[in-house]
Amino acid sequence: MAHVVHRLGLPTALARMAEYIHADYLRWPAFDKCARVASHSADGVIELMPIADARTYAFKYVNGHPKNTQGGLPTVMAFGVLADVDTGVPELLSELTLTTALRTAAMSVVAARALARPGSRRMALIGNGAQSEFQALAFHHLLGIEEIRLFDTDPAATAKLMDNLAHTALRLLACDSIAQAVRGADIVTTVTADKTNATILTPELIEPGMHVNGVGGDCPGKTELHPDVLRMASVFVEYEPQTRIEGDLQHLPADFAVTELWRVLGGQASGRRSDAQVTLFDSVGFALEDFSALRFLRDAARELGLGQLLPLIPGLANPKDLYQLIRASAPQPRAATATPAAHAPRHPRAKTPALSA
């Protein structure tokens, strides 16, 4: 993904990612969907996120370990695979650590295009960690945000963001409090990382017409919003069964009404209905967005000549004869002096290009 961004530029990469996500959300009923499969441990979680349509299968491996940064590792690391539904052959293996930040930001913009007030120019960005620059630039380049008011409990995080984005046309203002950052904003993006039930936004901070882009609350016990913020808003979600478990929605009753975003994008449900309405996208990250991201990566890698072949699936002269792969290794009284070189697997089928990022 880093090579793709280098070649296309970040604005184009984000724009194309958003196009792929939007196009796939319009095909929502075509997908075989399930909630992610999570393995929780004391300090984190490892998840698999599979999804498929009739032609293409995808899954993402992703972890979440907030303590990792103490040891110099990212909180979130990810990789993923695209495969052919007709044969099961894996076609692309890619890093998704960097890609997840881009696809999450692109998804936020896809939702905000349908939910934020037209002409939104000012955003509050609460949480200035690893994903924050991508949110800032996606809203800047794709939605026209010109000013971003920043807050993080760690001033070093805000300073890092301001340094990273100093070269852009964005007006960046560091704020002393969440309230100061949020006041007067058209859009409020929360992208905090603590694995805890935090209360980043309370009802009194919310102004008429705001769009809240809630990104950081994305697993059981990891939330950002006071439940009354959801109650005063029209709430939109990616995939309702998953968001009820993982989103800020987890604190609300099972019958609290929400709208799946694909219905808004497809014209089957209303998004924003008035300038005074408060809209809220309770984003948790859904497998479909990784499916879109992997499709984009596959197409971009082909166009740009990136990637390399990995011998992940053995090539077989006779597909019913797996033993041929090791036949030369088996005890062979009549050929005991065969050279080691002759024992190596022959003609590995190299169907799986890997993008290194």
Next chain:
Amino acid sequence: MAHVVHRLGLPTALARMAEYIHADYLRWPAFDKCARVASHSADGVIELMPIADARTYAFKYVNGHPKNTQGGLPTVMAFGVLADVDTGVPELLSELTLTTALRTAAMSVVAARALARPGSRRMALIGNGAQSEFQALAFHHLLGIEEIRLFDTDPAATAKLMDNLAHTALRLLACDSIAQAVRGADIVTTVTADKTNATILTPELIEPGMHVNGVGGDCPGKTELHPDVLRMASVFVEYEPQTRIEGDLQHLPADFAVTELWRVLGGQASGRRSDAQVTLFDSVGFALEDFSALRFLRDAARELGLGQLLPLIPGLANPKDLYQLIRASAPQPRAATATPAAHAPRHPRAKTPALSA
């Protein structure tokens, strides 16, 4: 895995695989288990099989597409990953197509050691496809089987097996019918591949004291045994919830009694109790066996100096600063002449050795 087998020899590789599987089955309660996550399509299935203990996480990607062989591809292809539970860092990416055949054969022997009559020397092998040689050699080298009576609806499959194993000390006899192959056998292994409810074994073929190693019936609608064969036997399974869905057990009522194999291996339940008892291992393949196989591959790769580093996870100087990976790619009015080489990701963290097979 092909390189590991070349270096260790197949008998040693199978023996060590069986040791790893046996050791992990003795730690059964330590694992966070779930049924595999399957995505079914018209001609096949793609599955993810995750499992973890407190230290190590593993998953396997595996497909099943019986029509693949018509296009020169294997019916089953697989790869898998080991990761560190404490951080989520992936540690090993390996092919598992060849490995699945070895681990399935090793698992069959682990079960047969507890369930087959001591001194078993003769086996029937029904289904002579991709996995059959591995079953034959595992039972030969690890359990003392000396004679194997072969049957397949496709004579070419049997001829392929006999040619592949011609150099071994096994007595191989091609039979004209299932009944001829099964008659007088100590162990009957069924490893057919059709995705259909077949009836390979019927009750009249089963003799007192036989051990049935049922390997081919492993997903809904893909079975090999007449239900009465299960009713006349003591039935042992890997993970009961999964086998009730996927095994030959799918044709029996939910209260049909079975015994999970780990309890037999650990001494908490009886295996074979008499020479006349019919025992049946309704094998479907459980994620724990792939966990064991990946552990074996990791250890063997370290011992033998095999594998290569893959830049699947980006290295970050500041783990909270993902943007650094593409900062040089963003528009930078003050550094517009930076060379392309400076834009490449620096110091990718290369934590993931990949075994190519």
